[in-house]
Amino acid sequence: MTSGLEHLRVVLVDARNPLNIGAAARAMSNFGARRLRVVNPYEVAFREARSAMGAAKLLAAAEEYNSVAEAIADCSLVVGTTAGGRRELQHPLRTLSDGARLIRNSVPSCKVALLFGSERFGLSNQDLSHCHWLMTVPTRTEHSSMNLGQAVAVCMYEIARSRKGLPIVDKKPKKRQARAEEVERITTLLLEALRISGYVQPRTTEVAEEKLRRLIRRLQIEQPDAAILQGMLRQINWKLGNLDPQKERKPR
């Protein structure tokens, strides 16, 4: 499967925690992005991060750079990510959903770099100066700082959104609703059980039947379930039948 994200480069700048680098790799792999670049990772041993579960190859193939400039050199569009709260923004700021659409549109024809900053400080002004525009995940103002791995996951999800390359989950066709006659049979069987067990009194049977019919219709029983429910009620009624004074003909 090609995800259409071959040209996307996820660039982690000054990432501190190797677990987050691994987690970013995993999320990229989940959504079909393959090319990870790291700039000055805090821990050189990030390549073995266990959090990259299922994405060990992608992580092993990560390209390492000493500067943002080098890491984005071959890209035509450079997008920085930022927590919503930052005030000193010099760049156009787009929400993830708008920004992801632009990235999606660009990525088939040109290389796009998506930058994430360090866990503690985000991207520096220096880093941001390489960016064409910035993108932010809309979070609560009071708690806008996301975990790095989670931020990458949310961005990958949104960028990969509705791309044709991604498998479309089969929508389970809605099952056919039971036919009226089956529903009516269930009603009759249940009414019988309620009559025998004394829930419904003979003088109120008619009203009860109407209410019961409406209740059963509200359940919108599907066809296979209707057959099962009939079987259940038949069995219950058969058992109850042994108690029904009208049917009881026990030899004494």
Place this chain on the structure above:
Amino acid sequence: MTSGLEHLRVVLVDARNPLNIGAAARAMSNFGARRLRVVNPYEVAFREARSAMGAAKLLAAAEEYNSVAEAIADCSLVVGTTAGGRRELQHPLRTLSDGARLIRNSVPSCKVALLFGSERFGLSNQDLSHCHWLMTVPTRTEHSSMNLGQAVAVCMYEIARSRKGLPIVDKKPKKRQARAEEVERITTLLLEALRISGYVQPRTTEVAEEKLRRLIRRLQIEQPDAAILQGMLRQINWKLGNLDPQKERKPR
């Protein structure tokens, strides 16, 4: 900011890694969900997880349960999450974007539980039997298994997503769905009737219970009807009880 997600309960079932529980809490807080529930966490010390950065209070207030049934008892809509790859699905399966819209529409008026399974195994069939439907994040078929904290983050993002421009789903005012504990009571009562009447054999009770639970969920019983159905089944069971060999203590 009120996020409108006050009624959302995120339920982590058998979560193994406390870091993931903390990460889930952080993502919830980022997107405005507040109520975390955990069922049998593998590590009891999860409450101090440092990964909950900025969401320590939310994590400290997490409610702990011994079973899925208890954890979802007060919820009217129960949604399970699953990796796309699973084949044996008995439930309607929705993509995150469709499912999130339904959750968003439900959550202002009723409590919604969103279940996540353990890191290794996901939700069990037993867990799934409590769910009305399932939701999956569309990932690559070859690598569909997401990190738990990242899966929670992506789901929170999509559920919290701005409502603007979203198609309006059905306008018909729906009656409030029965709470999970009421639905579960109906399941238990019907199972009892089926056991006494011989429809369910002792050695197959467990499988029957799962199937029955799913069938009952498919009916999407409304709240007033749930009370009526319970009353009916109690009466039927009371009558059947007189026939139950275990209860029968006839004087001779």
